[in-house]
Amino acid sequence: MDYLAGLNPQQRAAVENTEGPAMIVAGAGSGKTRVITYRVAHLIQKGVDPFNILVLTFTNKASKDMRERISKVVGAEAKSIWMGTFHSVFAKILRVEAQKIGYPPNFTIYDTDDSKSLLRSILREMQLDDKLYNVNFVYNRISAAKNNLISHTEYLENAEIQAEDSGNKRPLTGVIYETYTKRCFKAGAMDFDDLLFKTNVLLKTHPDVLNKYQQKFRYLMVDEYQDTNFSQYTIVKKLAAAYQNICVVGDDAQSIYAFRGANIQNILNFERDYPELQVYKLEQNYRSTQNIVEVANSIIANNKNQLEKNVFSENESGDRIKVQRAFTDNEEGKLVAEGIMQERTSKGYNYKDFAILYRTNAQSRAMEEALRKLNVPYKIYGGLSFYQRKEIKDLIAYFRLTFNPGDEEAIKRVINYPRRGLGDTTVEKIIVAADKHDITMWQVICNPAQYIEGRIANQLNDFAMLIQSFAAESKKLDAYETALYIAQHSGILKELHTDDSIEGRSRYENIQELLNGIKEFAEREDIEDRSLAIFMQDIALLTNDDRQDDKEKDTVSLMTIHSAKGLEFKNVFVVGLEENLFPSQMSLNSRTDLEEERRLFYVAITRAEKKLTLTYATSRYRWGTLTSCEPSRFIEEINARYLELEVVKPTKSVLDGQGFSDERRTWTQQRDSFSKPKPAAASTANTSTPAQRPKTSILPKAHVPTPGFTASNPAEFQNGMDVEHEKFGFGKIVNLEGALPDIKATVFFQGLGNKQLLLKFAKLRIV
Ligand code: ATP
Ligand code: MG
Numbered sequence: 001m002d003y004l005a006g007l008n009p010q011q012r013a014a015v016e017n018t019e020g021p022a023m024i025v026a027g028a029g030s031g032k033t034r035v036i037t038y039r040v041a042h043l044i045q046k047g048v049d050p051f052n053i054l055v056l057t058f059t060n061k062a063s064k065d066m067r068e069r070i071s072k073v074v075g076a077e078a079k080s081i082w083m084g085t086f087h088s089v090f091a092k093i094l095r096v097e098a099q100k101i102g103y104p105p106n107f108t109i110y111d112t113d114d115s116k117s118l119l120r121s122i123l124r125e126m127q128l129d130d131k132l133y134n135v136n137f138v139y140n141r142i143s144a145a146k147n148n149l150i151s152h153t154e155y156l157e158n159a160e161i162q163a164e165d166s167g168n169k170r171p172l173t174g175v176i177y178e179t180y181t182k183r184c185f186k187a188g189a190m191d192f193d194d195l196l197f198k199t200n201v202l203l204k205t206h207p208d209v210l211n212k213y214q215q216k217f218r219y220l221m222v223d224e225y226q227d228t229n230f231s232q233y234t235i236v237k238k239l240a241a242a243y244q245n246i247c248v249v250g251d252d253a254q255s256i257y258a259f260r261g262a263n264i265q266n267i268l269n270f271e272r273d274y275p276e277l278q279v280y281k282l283e284q285n286y287r288s289t290q291n292i293v294e295v296a297n298s299i300i301a302n303n304k305n306q307l308e309k310n311v312f313s314e315n316e317s318g319d320r321i322k323v324q325r326a327f328t329d330n331e332e333g334k335l336v337a338e339g340i341m342q343e344r345t346s347k348g349y350n351y352k353d354f355a356i357l358y359r360t361n362a363q364s365r366a367m368e369e370a371l372r373k374l375n376v377p378y379k380i381y382g383g384l385s386f387y388q389r390k391e392i393k394d395l396i397a398y399f400r401l402t403f404n405p406g407d408e409e410a411i412k413r414v415i416n417y418p419r420r421g422l423g424d425t426t427v428e429k430i431i432v433a434a435d436k437h438d439i440t441m442w443q444v445i446c447n448p449a450q451y452i453e454g455r456i457a458n459q460l461n462d463f464a465m466l467i468q469s470f471a472a473e474s475k476k477l478d479a480y481e482t483a484l485y486i487a488q489h490s491g492i493l494k495e496l497h498t499d500d501s502i503e504g505r506s507r508y509e510n511i512q513e514l515l516n517g518i519k520e521f522a523e524r525e526d527i528e529d530r531s532l533a534i535f536m537q538d539i540a541l542l543t544n545d546d547r548q549d550d551k552e553k554d555t556v557s558l559m560t561i562h563s564a565k566g567l568e569f570k571n572v573f574v575v576g577l578e579e580n581l582f583p584s585q586m587s588l589n590s591r592t593d594l595e596e597e598r599r600l601f602y603v604a605i606t607r608a609e610k611k612l613t614l615t616y617a618t619s620r621y622r623w624g625t626l627t628s629c630e631p632s633r634f635i636e637e638i639n640a641r642y643l644e645l646e647v648v649k650p651t652k653s654v655l656d657g658q659g660f661s662d663e664r665r666t667w668t669q670q671r672d673s674f675s676k677p678k679p680a681a682a683s684t685a686n687t688s689t690p691a692q693r694p695k696t697s698i699l700p701k702a703h704v705p706t707p708g709f710t711a712s713n714p715a716e717f718q719n720g721m722d723v724e725h726e727k728f729g730f731g732k733i734v735n736l737e738g739a740l741p742d743i744k745a746t747v748f749f750q751g752l753g754n755k756q757l758l759l760k761f762a763k764l765r766i767v
Contacts, residue, residue, distance in 0.1 A: 003038050003073050007031075014247070014280040015039045018046070018219065021240075021274035022247040025226075025267060027311035028296065028606035029287030032249035033566060035280075036221050037066050039247065040081060041073035043219055050080040054217040054239070056232075058224040060085055060542075062566050082217065086232050087192060090199040091538045094190070097209055101202050106403045106533055108189040109540040113388070114409040115139060115180075115191045121412075121431065122179050126172065133170055142177045146193035147229040147261035149200055152178040186440055187408040192540075196231040203238050214242035224566060225250035225270075229261035237273060244274065252307050253300045256562060256600045258592075267307075283310045285606075287568050289318025292608050295642050300602045302637055303595045320644040321605075322613040323635055327730065329363070329576075329620040333370030336573050339613060340556060341374055343571060351377055353570035355557040357604050359582040363575060364558050371556065381559035387542050391496060391507040392514055396539060398490045399483065402470040403533045405442040415445075418491040421459050429454070466490070479522040479532040483515055561604045572608035574601075577616040578629035601634045619748075626748065714743045714759035716766065723747060724765045728755060 004012055011031050014024055015038045024032055036055065044050055057063040063083045071078035082089060091109065098105055110118070119135050145155050155161055156174040165173045184191060190198055203210045220240050222228065225248035228236070240246035248270060255264050271277055285293045293313040300306065324339075326332035340354050356367050356378075364380055371378045386392060394417055397410040404410075411430075416422045433444045433451040444451045448460040466489065474482040487493045496508040521535050557569065576582055582601070587593035605612055614635060619628045717723075721733045731749035738744045743759045757764070 003041055007034070007038060008282075008284060010280050010282055011035050011038075014278075014282075015042050017278060018043055018048075018247075019245055020276055020278060021244050021270075022278045022280065023225075023267075023270055024247075024249040024280045024282060025252060025307060025309070026249075026280075026282035027251055027285060027309055028254060028602070029285040029293075029568070030282035030311065031284075031286060032251070032282065033062070033066070033223055035282075036223050036247070036249055037069050038073075039221065040066075041070045044070070044074040044077055044081075048219060050074075050077045051082070052216060052218040053081045053083075054089070054220050055081060055083040056086055056089060056220075056222045056236070057083065058085065058227060058565060059563070060088065062223065085541075086228075086235070087195050088538060088541050090235070091195050091541060093213070094195065094198060094202070095537060097202055097206075098198075100206055100209065101198060102185070103190070103198075104188045104404060104406075106188075106537075108187070108400050108404050108407045108410065109195070109538060110184065110189045110191040110409060111388070111540040112139075112192070113393075114189070114540075117409055117412065118183060119176070119180060122176055122183065125431065125435070126176070126179070128172065128176075133172070133176070137170070138173060138176055141173055142180060143193050144261055145177060146197040147231045149197065149231055149234060152181045183408065186406065188404050188406040189409070193231070196229075196235065199235055200231060200238075203235065210238060211242075213239055218243050218245055220246045222246075222248045223250075224254075226252050226255040226264060226267060227257040227262040227565075228266050229257075230263055230266075231261075233263070233266045233269070244276075246274075253303070253599055254565065254603050254606075256565070256596060256603055258596050264305075281309070283312060285311050285313040286315070287609055288313060288606065289315050289610060291318045291320060291642050292605060292612050295321055295612070295638050296602055296606045298639050298642075299598065299605065299634065299637055303598055304591070305595060319611050321638065321642050322611075323643055323645045324613060324615045325631070325645075326615060326617045327619060328626075329366040329617050330369065332575060332615050332617045333366040333368075334373075335615060336367060336575060336613075337370040337374045337376055339573065340371075340376060340571070343611070349570060351554045351556045354573070355559070355564065355567075355569040355571070355607065356573045356575060357559060357561045357564050357607065358575050359561060359584060359600075360576075361560060363581075367558055367575065376556055377554065378556040378558055379553070381557060382563040385542065386510070386513075387539055389507075389510055391492070391510055395483075395487055395490070395492055395511060395514065396536070398467075398470065398486050398492070399532060399536050401467050402474055402482075402486065403536060405467055405471075406440045408441050411441050411445070414490070415463060418495040420463065422456065422463065426454075426456050426460075474532055479530055479535050480515065480519040481522075482532045483518045487511060487515065561600050564607050565603055568607055568609055570609045571611045571613070572604070573613045573615060574604045575615045576620075577614050577632035577635055578620070579632055581620075581622075581629065582632055582634070598634065714741055717743070717745060717759055717764070722767045724767050725749065725757075726763045730767065731755075 004015065007015060008031075011034065014022060014035045018039065024035060026032055040053055040055060043053060055063065055066065057066065063085065067078050067081065067083055070081065084092075094103075094107070095105055098107055116135050116139055119138055120130070123130050123133055123135065123138070145152075145161075150158070150161070152174065155177055162171070162174065165171050184194070203213070217239050220236060222236060227250070236246065236248075250267060252264055252267060255262060258264075271279075288296075290313045293311055297311055324332075324335050326335050336356055340351070343349060344351065344354070358364065358367070361382075368378065368380070387396070394414060397407075397413040400407045400410040401414070412427060415427060429452045430441050430444045434441045437444075437451060442464075445460050446464045448457040469489070470482075470486050473485050477485060493508075493511065496504060496511060499505075499507070518532065518535055522530050524530060527534075561574070580588070583594055583597035587597045616631050616635070617629060619626055621627070717733060717736065719733055719736050722730065723733060724730050725747070728747075728749040731747040733745050734748050734754065735746035736743055737746075741760050745757050745759050745762070745764075746754050747757055747764075748754050
C-alpha cells in the first residue's frame with residue numbers, strides 16, 4: 001500500500017524524517033494525528049522493531065483507532081507497538097518495576113472515588129471542618145502538586161506554598177497530603193496522578209531502569225502534546241534523552257486541560273530543550289468545509305494568547321452554520337433529535353455520522369430524552385463508566401482484596417457489604433488501631449483480639465478467612481471461575497438476586513455482564529497470563545468507551561467537548577450555547593479562563609466535517625430551578641455571513657417539556673435582531689421581497705403573524721398554560737390566585753422572570 005501518496009509534501013517530510021527531534025504545531029484537522037500514524041507505519045516498514053516504538057495518545061480510543069490504521073499498512077506487527085494513554089502505558093511499566101520503589105507488583109489503582117473517600121476519612125480523623133477543607137479542594141490541590149512533581153515533603157518545606165495555604169485558611173493541606181501519601185503507600189495503592197508521579201520517581205532514582213526504557217523506546221511520539229502536564233513532560237523528556245528521536249504534535253489553540261495542570265509552556269519548552277528541532281507546518285484542513293474552517297479561525301482570533309498559524313480548506317464551502325434557539329432545554333433536545341432525523345433521511349446519513357457535544361455531562365439528560373422519544377439510537381461516551389457502577393465496584397473491591405488485602409478502600413467498601421455486623425464504628429476502630437500501631441487495616445482484621453476491644457472478633461475472623469479463601473481459590477481456578485466463586489461466596493449475587501425491583505434486576509444483570517466479560521478474557525488465546533489478577537490490573541483506567549459490546553453499532557454519539565478531542569463527525573451539534581454554561585460561569589472572571597473556554601469552543605466546532613449546528617435555550621432547569629439564559633457570546637463572535645439563524649416559536653407545553661406540538665413554526669432573523677429576538681423583526685423581514693434583501697441577510701422560512709392582542713378573558717386561563725404578552729413576549733403561567741373576575745396570574749417570561757398580572761387587564765394570548 002502506498003501510504004505516502006496520501007500525504008501532502010509537509011506531512012510527507014514529517015513522516016519520512018524519522019531521526020532527531022521534531023515538532024508539528026498546527027490547526028485542527030490538518031492531519032497531525034495522520035502524520036503520527038503514518039510515521040509509525042513508516043518506521044516499521046523501514047525495519048524498526050515495533051517494540052522500540054512508544055506512542056502516547058490522549059484517549060484509549062485514539063490509540064485503538066491508530067493501531068488499526070497502522071495494521072492496515074504493516075499487518076500484525078502493529079500489535080507490538082507500545083501505544084496508549086500516559087496512564088495506561090506507565091501503569092504497565094510500573095507493574096513490572098513497582099517493587100523497586102517499595103510497592104507490590106499487584107498494587108491497586110485508586111480511582112477518583114477511592115481517593116476522595118480516603119481523603120474524607122483523613123479529614124474526619126484529623127477532625128477538620130469538611131466545609132473549609134472541602135474534599136474536592138484538597139483533592140485538586142494534591143493533584144496539582146503531584147502533576148508539578150512536588151512531593152509532600154517538598155510541599156511542606158516550600159514557604160511559598162505554605163503561605164498560600166495559610167492565606168486560604170487551610171494551613172493543614174500539606175499535612176493531609178502527607179497522611180494521604182502514607183496511607184496510599186501502606187495500602188499498596190497508587191492514585192491516577194501517582195501513575196505519572198511514581199514513574200518520575202522511578203526514573204529519577206533508578207538510572208538502570210531509566211536506561212533500560214531509553215534503550216527500549218528508541219522512537220517516541222506524542223499526540224495532543226499541548227495538553228501534557230509537567231509530570232508527563234518530564235517523563236517524555238527523560239525517556240527521549242538518549243536517542244532524541246522524539247516527535248510531538250499539537251495545537252495550542254486546542255489546549256483545554258489547564259485546569260488539570262496542562263501547560264502550554266511545554267510547547268515553548270520543547271524548542272528550548274531541543275535546539276536541533278525540526279519544525280513542520282501544516283496549514284491545510286482536510287476535515288471540514290470552508291465555512292466551518294473560517295468560523296473556527298474567526299472564533300480563535302478573539303484569543304490574545306496564541307501562536308500564529310494559517311488554516312485553510314480546499315473542501316467545498318458547504319452549508320452555513322445553523323444557529324437554533326429553543327425555549328427550554330427539552331425543546332432544545334427535541335430540535336436536535338428532529339434535526340438528526342431530518343438530515344439523516346434527506347441526505348442518507350447513518351446515525352453514527354452525528355455527534356451531540358455539550359459543555360457539561362448534566363446536559364445529556366434532555367438530549368437523551370428527546371432522542372428516545374424519536375427512537376434514535378445513541379451512545380453516551382465518558383459518562384458514568386460501567387466500571388464505576390456501585391454493584392460492579394463492590395464486586396471488584398472483593399477482587400482487589402483477593403490480590404492486595406492491604407487495599408484500605410476496598411476493605412471499607414465491602415467489610416459490611418453484604419451486611420455482616422461490621423458497621424461504621426468497627427471500621428473506625430480498625431482504622432484507629434492500624435494508625436496507632438502503624439500497620440494496615442488488614443493486619444488488624446487478621447488479629448482482632450490483639451488490637452481492638454469489643455465482641456466483633458468472630459465476625460472479623462470470618463471476614464479475614466473469607467478473603468483468604470478467595471486468594472487460595474484464585475491460585476487453583478481460572479479467571480472466570482475465580483470471579484464466579486467470589487461473586488457467590490461474598491454473598492453479592494444472592495443479595496442482588498433477592499432485590500426484585502427494576503434497579504435490583506439491572507444491577508444483577510450488570511454483574512452477569514461483568515462475569516461474561518471475564519469469561520471472554522479467560523478464553524482469549526492471544527495472551528499468556530489469563531488470570532483474574534491480570535484482568536484486574538488497571539481496570540480503574542477503563543472507561544465506558546473501552547467496552548467492546550457495541551463497537552460497530554450505528555448510534556449517535558453524545559459526549560462532552562473534552563472527550564471529543566481528536567475525533568471527527570460528519571454532522572455536529574454543539575448544544576447549550578448560553579452565557580454561564582458555555583462559557584461556564586466559573587470562567588467569566590479572568591481572561592485566561594475565558595480564553596480556555598474559547599479554545600474549547602474551537603475544539604467543538606472543528607469536530608464537524610460537513611455540517612455544524614449550534615443551539616441554545618432561553619430557559620433551562622439548573623440546580624432544580626427554571627433559569628432564564630442569554631445566548632453565548634461565542635455565537636456573537638461569529639461573523640454573521642457564515643450563519644443561518646433559526647428561532648423556534650415556543651409551542652404548547654414546551655416549557656414543562658410535556659410532549660411536543662407538531663405545529664412548530666420557524667423563522668429566521670437578521671443579524672441585528674439576533675441577541676434580542678423580536679417577532680416583529682421577523683415579520684418585517686418577511687414583508688421585504690427577495691430583491692430588496694441585503695446579500696448577507698438570512699431569509700425567513702415561515703411567516704409568523706403578529707398576534708392581535710386584546711384584553712383577556714380571565715376565565716380561560718389555567719395553570720401551566722403557555723401564553724404570549726404584547727410587551728413581555730412568551731411565557732408560562734406558573735400560578736393563579738384570587739376569584740373571578742379578579743384573578744391574578746404569575747407568569748414566567750423568557751429572560752424576564754416572573755411577572756404578576758391581573759388577568760382582566762393583561763392582554764394575554766394563549767399559544
Ligand atoms: P485534530 O487537531 O482535531 O486532532 P489533526 O490535525 O490530528 O486534527 P487528523 O485527524 O489527522 O487531523 O486529520 C483530519 C482529517 O483529514 C482526517 O480524516 C484525515 O484522514 C484527513 N487527512 C489528513 N491529511 C490528509 C491528506 N493529506 N489527504 C487526505 N486526507 C487527509
Ligand atoms: Mg489529532
